[in-house]
Amino acid sequence: MEQKTKINAEEGKQDLVNTREFELPLELLFKAYEDPEIIEQWMGTKELKLENKNHGSWRFETSNEKANMVFQLNGVIHEFSPNQRIIRTFEMDNVPFGVQLEFLEFEKLTDDTSKLTMHIVYRSAAIRDEVLKLPFTYGINMAHNQLEKVLSKLK
């Protein structure tokens, strides 16, 4: 089966490209990145601040109730061109990965389909690889949650 989301991360490079084709018109895809209420639904983050304009800034918060932790994410918006492009920085507070630069290109494919190309540049190749390893923890957490569910049924 062809994968809808594709990641291209070349060995030893400090960037990666994440592409995805959507069964959505371009305007709706862009709206999902523009409207704080909608972002909140698919990213699972709380939007504290989102200035959709050139030289704007943003701050999101995400909480993990299980771990009783709150993560803050923030960055600046370098360019905001509706239905075309968002260039922004992204940083998670209290982690050693520093800031990353993101180029989001929105393209119309047909009237009903669109494509997002997300080019992420990290400070170094080593940092990129560390960040790529992060979701492993996420996967392990998911497995743990599943395990907890199963175990609680046995009680």
Next chain:
Amino acid sequence: MTAGAIASNFDTARPTVSKHLQILTECELLEQKQNGREIYYYINAKKMKEVADFIEPFRKMWDDRFNKLENIMKAYKPKK
């Protein structure tokens, strides 16, 4: 497959293909086996999987997010 057989599938010059094969072999993604005068190249499936597995959780996380985005926006009705 021999280097010649592999190269015949690409428009790139033969030395370029050889260089790529050399690098892939160094990364252990390909394995060489001598057969008489010919060298045969084999895919090291285990190593390929290791590389794919490294990216997969990250890809999966984004895939889940994007699926969610798609579903939300499919159901989206503009506010009047």
